[in-house]
Amino acid sequence: MVGTVVSRTAETPTAATLLIDVPGWRGALAGQHVDVRLTAEDGYSTQRSYSLASPGTMGLPGVPPDPAAHDSRIALTVQIVEDGEVSPYLTQDLQVGDQLELRGPVGHWFVWHPTDPHPVQLIAGGSGLVPLMSMLRTRRLARSVAPFRLVVSVRTPQDALYADELEALGTDVRITRVWTRRGPDGWTGRIGRIDAGLLRDVCFPPDERAHVFVCGPTPFVEVAADLLVDLGHDPERIRTERFGPTGP
CATH class of the missing domain: 2.40.30.10 (Translation factors)
Incomplete structure (x- = not known):
């Protein structure tokens, strides 16, 4: 087409x-x-x-x-x-x-269906936010009440995709920003990569059996998925999408 x-x-x-x-x-x-x-x-x-x-x-x-x-x-x-x-x-x-x-x-593996009421945990590294943003926009369009949380990791505020739109979603979706090199002016939070402590504190707990979608560069995805499994999340509920050097 x-x-x-x-x-x-x-x-x-x-x-x-x-x-x-x-x-x-x-x-x-x-x-x-x-x-x-x-x-x-x-x-x-x-x-x-x-x-x-x-x-x-x-x-x-x-x-x-x-x-x-x-x-x-x-x-x-x-x-x-x-x-x-x-x-x-x-x-x-x-x-x-x-x-x-x-x-x-x-693709039919890394997808979210708007009729599914289960909690959804999104974890993005860099431009890995793109398909997760599609899920967030679909949730809004479908008027879904499924609980959503998002962890998005980028180098600096200059690299942040959809910044204004995510800011508007913040009242309905719990969004955690992870800055790996520099935060915005006045930022007093942590600077660095995701780790077990962060994911334990901000993600849905394993016993809520959330659907988990992780997308980003291959090293980021592998680390995030391993940390989630170590924290007790069911591997069968974790879906990943990797962006290689010639990927999306």
């Missing part, structure tokens, strides 16, 4: 959100991704996977499985990958009106 870029909005100095109109889009589940294929004039092509940042409208109560019932626009938030051949083009060169070849939605 082919989508047309409607807008490109800077989220941080190194990340941008693309709003893309995709005629016939049938919706997606919160947490899914799409594959983006670029083809050069000489015929060379390459493909990358990018998580959907937009709400997952598939499975929303009262929304029939009909393309006409879904918003045809999707949002992708793209973080520039150093020495990458796709992300710099998408975030810096792509223009409104340009078209992209897309495939998806893809």
Whole structure:
């Protein structure tokens, strides 16, 4: 399928959100991704996977499985990958009106269903927040009352995605910020990486059997998942998504 870029909005100095109109889009589940294929004039092509940042409208109560019932626009938030051949083009060169070849939605493991009432614990490292933001937006759109908590780790405030939107969600979702290098002006809290003590204090306790979604760079995800298991969380309730050097 082919989508047309409607807008490109800077989220941080190194990340941008693309709003893309995709005629016939049938919706997606919160947490899914799409594959983006670029083809050069000489015929060379390459493909990358990018998580959907937009709400997952598939499975929303009262929304029939009909393309006409879904918003045809999707949002992708793209973080520039150093020495990458796709992300710099998408975030810096792509223009409104340009078209992209897309495939998806893809993935049925790392998804949240808006009819599920169980608590949900989200843990994000850097741009790993993107599919988790889709879950948060889906929760709001579905008017779900499932308890949500979010732990989001980034280097500095300058690197924080969706800062204003998360601030607005703070009254309904317990959000814990982890700054690994520098906090905002006046910050007196901890600076550093996530650890067992932090996760024990801010995450749902294991006996509440929350669904846990962890997304970010591979080392971050592995550490977070191991810490959660050590704290007593059921491994079968922990779902992970890893972003490698050529990932979303």
